[in-house]
Amino acid sequence: MTMKWKGWALATGALAFSATAMAAPPSAEMISFACAGCHGTNGGSAGLTMPSLASQSKTAIVDAMKKFKSGERPSTVMGRLAKGYTDADFDAMATFFSKQKFHPTTQAVNAAKVKKGEALQEANCSRCHLEDGKEGKDDTPVMASQWLPYLQMQMDLYQSGARKMPEKMAEKVKPLSKEDLDALLHFYASVK
Ligand code: HEC
Ligand code: HEC
Numbered sequence: 001m002t003m004k005w006k007g008w009a010l011a012t013g014a015l016a017f018s019a020t021a022m023a024a025p026p027s028a029e030m031i032s033f034a035c036a037g038c039h040g041t042n043g044g045s046a047g048l049t050m051p052s053l054a055s056q057s058k059t060a061i062v063d064a065m066k067k068f069k070s071g072e073r074p075s076t077v078m079g080r081l082a083k084g085y086t087d088a089d090f091d092a093m094a095t096f097f098s099k100q101k102f103h104p105t106t107q108a109v110n111a112a113k114v115k116k117g118e119a120l121q122e123a124n125c126s127r128c129h130l131e132d133g134k135e136g137k138d139d140t141p142v143m144a145s146q147w148l149p150y151l152q153m154q155m156d157l158y159q160s161g162a163r164k165m166p167e168k169m170a171e172k173v174k175p176l177s178k179e180d181l182d183a184l185l186h187f188y189a190s191v192k
Contacts (some may be wrong), residue, residue, distance in 0.1 A: 028096035031089055035097075038077075044103035048149040049076075054100035055134075056142045061094035062087075063139045074162045102134060104192040105145045117187025120180055124172040132191045144191035151185040 032043075032172075035053070040046040043054030053061060067073035069082035121132065129136060133143030143151070156162035158173070159181075165173060173181070 022137045030093040031093050032096050033086075035093070039097075040103070042103075043097045043100040045105070045147060045150070048147045049153060051146050051150050052103040052142065053097040055102040056094075056098060057136050057138065057140070058091075058094040058098040060136050060141045061097055062090045063163075065090040067094070072164070074157055082175055085099060102104050102142070105189075107146065107148060109186045109190045113183040113186035114181075114190045115174065117185070119184035120176070121187055124176070125169075125184065128154075128169065129188075134191060135171070143188040146188060148185060148189040151188060152182075155181055155185060170184045 013156065017148040035043075036046075038050045039053045040045055040057075043052055043056075045052040064078075064086075065082050065085070068075050071079060073079075118132075121129065125133075127137070129143050130140075131144075136142055154163065154167045158165050176184075
């Protein structure tokens with residue numbers, strides 16, 4: 001057998017392998033085990049700095065994973081984690097988490113801020129953060145019941161410019177005061 005022949009056999013072997021990998025991606029549930037330590041079983045956050053993924057739209061999750069992987073969205077851990085997965089994995093994870101039931105939380109919020117935030121949400125944010133933030137339009141993440149420290153951390157990243165706001169969201173956020181934004185986050189945290 002010539003070297004040329006062996007090379008050909010190797011190449012077809014590799015092709016056959018990748019074809020198998022594409023036909024049978026790891027099950028979504030299997031992949032989601034890698035996320036459970038932080039995002040909880042079935043996507044309900046296990047800690048104050050972690051968002052719940054349950055009931056987020058598929059697009060929102062895939063979009064976030066791609067931005068973490070490319071470095072466009074700043075992160076403490078997700079950037080490193082996302083690098084270990086392919087687009088097909090993102091698709092499977094996102095499908096799994098989007099089908100899980102909304103995860104309500106009970107947290108200490110300031111009642112006056114919640115009331116003020118509710119009116120601000122209706123007037124400024126409800127076009128994309130639908131149903132009091134329980135649903136998201138297209139690539140918009142779920143805001144309702146996310147932990148206040150997580151929401152505050154993300155708002156700080158937006159305000160510092162480290163995380164880029166969608167243009168249409170920036171138009172609504174920029175005119176608001178620090179107190180307004182704080183009230184909005186208290187409102188979202190309170191929604192169940
Ligand atoms: C070690 C803890 C940890 C693990 C494991 C983990 N995450 Fe995360 N995840 C975080 C943290 C913390 C954030 C907030 C961004 C940051 O600082 O990294 C986050 C943010 C996210 C977001 C953004 C959600 C939003 O509302 O904007 C998505 C999507 C996400 N993670 C998906 C996953 C998936 C899918 C897995 C499993 C493959 C996973 N994460 C595993 C800690 C973790
Ligand atoms: C035009 C649609 C739109 C409007 C209006 C909008 N948002 Fe958003 N929001 C988004 C999208 C899309 C994302 C995810 C963007 C990204 O990848 O950074 C997001 C993300 C967020 C996040 C981060 C959540 C997370 O889990 O990562 C916060 C906080 C937020 N928005 C607050 C607000 C507030 C407060 C308002 C109203 C003053 C508002 N948004 C108005 C579309 C919008």
